[in-house]
Structures are given as C-alpha cells and as structure tokens.
Amino acid sequence: MRRTSERLAGRGAVFKIAYLFAVLLGWALLGAVIAAIWLHFYPGKGRVSTAFASAVPWLLLAGVPAIIILAVTRRWLTTALTVVLLGVGIWTQAPLFIAADAPSGERVVIVQSNIRLGEADVAELVGQVRAAKAHLLTVEELTPQALERIEKTDLRSLLPYEFVVPGDGGVGTGIFSRYPLRKMAELNDFGLNNLRAEVDLPGAANTTVFAVHPIPPYPYEPWRWVEEMKRLRAITHATATDRVIVSGDFNSTWDHKQFRDLLTDGFADATEQSGAGWKMTYPTDRSYPPVIGIDHVISRGFTAVELNSFEIADADHRGLVVSLVPD
Structure with missing residues (x-):
C-alpha cells in the first residue's frame, strides 16, 4: 500500500508540473498574440520593433494553440480573452483577404x-x-x-x-x-x-x-x-x-x-x-x-x-x- 501511495503521489506531482507547464505555455502564446496586435499599431522606430512587426501574421497564429491549451487546462477567463484578442488580430489582417468590387x-x-x-x-x-x-x-x-x-x-x-x-x-x-x-x-x-x-x-x-x-x-x-x-x-x-x-x-x-x-x-x-x-x-x-x-x-x-x-x-x-x- 505504501508503494502504491508513493506512486500515486509521484504521478500527482508529475501531473501538477505538466499542468503548470501547459498553463505557462498557453499564457506565453497569448502574450505572442498581444504583442502582434501591439506591433501592428505601434509606429516602431527601433530595430527590434520593426523586425518583429514583420512577423505579426506568424505571431497571431500562436492564438490557435493558446486557445486549445488554455481550454484543456480549464483557464476559462484567459481562454475567452484569447478568443477575443485573436479576433482583433484577425480583424487587422482581414482587409488582405476581402477583395474590392472589380x-x-x-x-x-x-x-x-x-x-x-x-x-x-x-x-x-x-x-x-x-x-x-x-x-x-x-x-x-x-x-x-x-x-x-x-x-x-x-x-x-x-x-x-x-x-x-x-x-x-x-x-x-x-x-x-x-x-x-x-x-x-x-x-x-x-x-x-x-x-x-x-x-x-x-x-x-x-x-x-x-x-x-x-x-x-x-x-x-x-x-x-x-x-x-x-x-x-x-x-x-x-x-x-x-x-x-x-x-x-x-x-x-x-x-x-x-x-x-x-x-x-x-x-x-x-x-x-x-x-x-x-x-x-x-x-x-x-x-x-x-x-x-x-x-x-x-x-x-x-x-x-x-x-x-x-x-x-x-x-x-x-x-x-x-x-x-x-x-
């Protein structure tokens, strides 16, 4: 019984670490979406901001795994926030995909x-x-x-x-x-x-x-x-x-x-x-x-x-x- 309890405790610790890692990864991916939106509107004048502004479409794609990870880990508030922010990011790119009347x-x-x-x-x-x-x-x-x-x-x-x-x-x-x-x-x-x-x-x-x-x-x-x-x-x-x-x-x-x-x-x-x-x-x-x-x-x-x-x-x-x- 003691060994079984130790195994369960060990598995519980691994699960907690994996859960924490998943949440932190979800937040990091959410941070990428926030950075993408900010970079789209920010009139960057420095080398770093101008370089990362070129990567906005790729940063926005981070919102998809962010939503999945945060939903699986039941971080409902941050999941909803990510959905909203990803929608804002999509809105910044949408004009490129909607043709004008020819x-x-x-x-x-x-x-x-x-x-x-x-x-x-x-x-x-x-x-x-x-x-x-x-x-x-x-x-x-x-x-x-x-x-x-x-x-x-x-x-x-x-x-x-x-x-x-x-x-x-x-x-x-x-x-x-x-x-x-x-x-x-x-x-x-x-x-x-x-x-x-x-x-x-x-x-x-x-x-x-x-x-x-x-x-x-x-x-x-x-x-x-x-x-x-x-x-x-x-x-x-x-x-x-x-x-x-x-x-x-x-x-x-x-x-x-x-x-x-x-x-x-x-x-x-x-x-x-x-x-x-x-x-x-x-x-x-x-x-x-x-x-x-x-x-x-x-x-x-x-x-x-x-x-x-x-x-x-x-x-x-x-x-x-x-x-x-x-x-």
Whole structure:
C-alpha cells in the first residue's frame, strides 16, 4: 500500500508540473498574440520593433494553440480573452483577404521584381513580362551588368521605353514601359535609387509611375528607414496627376504602420484590393519558403483586380504581377 501511495503521489506531482507547464505555455502564446496586435499599431522606430512587426501574421497564429491549451487546462477567463484578442488580430489582417468590387475596363499589368544585386536570371524575368503581357516593369537592385544582360533579351520588343539608373550593389532601379515615358526624374534624399515618370496607359492617360526602394531598417539605422518612408509618402501624395502607381520593394509589410500610412488620400494596396491574402515575397534564397511580404504595388485612381507572385532563379525576392483597372 505504501508503494502504491508513493506512486500515486509521484504521478500527482508529475501531473501538477505538466499542468503548470501547459498553463505557462498557453499564457506565453497569448502574450505572442498581444504583442502582434501591439506591433501592428505601434509606429516602431527601433530595430527590434520593426523586425518583429514583420512577423505579426506568424505571431497571431500562436492564438490557435493558446486557445486549445488554455481550454484543456480549464483557464476559462484567459481562454475567452484569447478568443477575443485573436479576433482583433484577425480583424487587422482581414482587409488582405476581402477583395474590392472589380470595375470593368481594360487591365493595366505591372510586373515588379527585386533581382538581388543584379544576380537574378533576367531571361526568366523577361519571360514573366512576356507571359503577363505587361505594360510596365519595375526593377530594383539593377546593376550595370544586369542591365547589359537585359538588353540582350527581347525586352526591347515588349517594353521599348525605359528610365533606368543602374548602380552597384542594391542601388540601381529601373522602369520599363510599353509606352513612351516623360518627365522622368530621380527622387532626392534617398539612399537607393527611387524613380518617377509619367506615361499614358490604356484608359489612364497622364499616370505617374514610381519605382521605389526605400532602405531597409536593417542593416541601415532604422530611423533612416522611418524618414524615407515619410518622405516617400509626402512625394507620392503630392503627385499632381490623378492616377498614380507606386511599385517596388518597400522594405516594409502590411503590419508596419509606416507602410499603411501610405494608404490614405485615395491610395490603396493591390494585395488588399485584390483580396490576395498574405503574399510572402522574401526571402527566397533560403531552405524555407519566404516569410514576409515587402514587395508591393499601391495606386491611386486604379483598382487592383488580380495579384500573383512568381519566383526567378538567383533572386531573393518573389516578383509580383498585378492587374489594375482604371477607376
């Protein structure tokens, strides 16, 4: 009897430890959900907050096991709190999954690609342009060598007009167009090349197109990224033309407030308008799939009706193919 009592007591102690561990794990997962909501709204200016804001969708997923664990351990109050907070988190992401009403009209197709220090397979990129029947192509990290390789493809027959400012490393940027470009200019006071031009597109005359690449918050100082995002908003929102397309590697996600600050005064994100959901574009040169979405097309005077991504060899970003219909 004594040995039986000792066994039962031992099992009881193990159960209590396991129970305590489960409760603490549930609370930790609940903490991840709370952090995700806070990071979504917090205008982070530091390296840690900006990095973790990129992970908000993954932090929100912690709410599912949190609910299960807290319910099994009968922590009813915290279970209910987790359900409510997970609902708030889902609400912050819901716009990405609900498509806007699509207007009728001819589509304008934009292809966007960061070609990783000019090392990506540009022939594959041109193949994507050809398959999409694109009207515009925006490219970041365009080196002089990559531009030479592009000029050897048939891109000229597809998009004969260009405004390119190549550079070493990740500096260079380019706009390629099916139609003549005018009023071409580089944007001042940016660490990387950011470009602007005007073009007449089908059903959308006098459209201003931006190819953008604000610096990332790492390894650069994050305050510089914050300032470039503010400057980008000021420039794009001050554009005189009614229709504007801003395409590029924004080095920011839907959950960075600095990115969502761009989406005012008639500007909208193509991912949100098309209901494409989480479109993770970076990184693609790892053993795991891309985990954050930092490539975007935003616009004013258009509605995005379709958004797809694609991979090209030797790039570290997935590219985007976006179809816009003029309002």
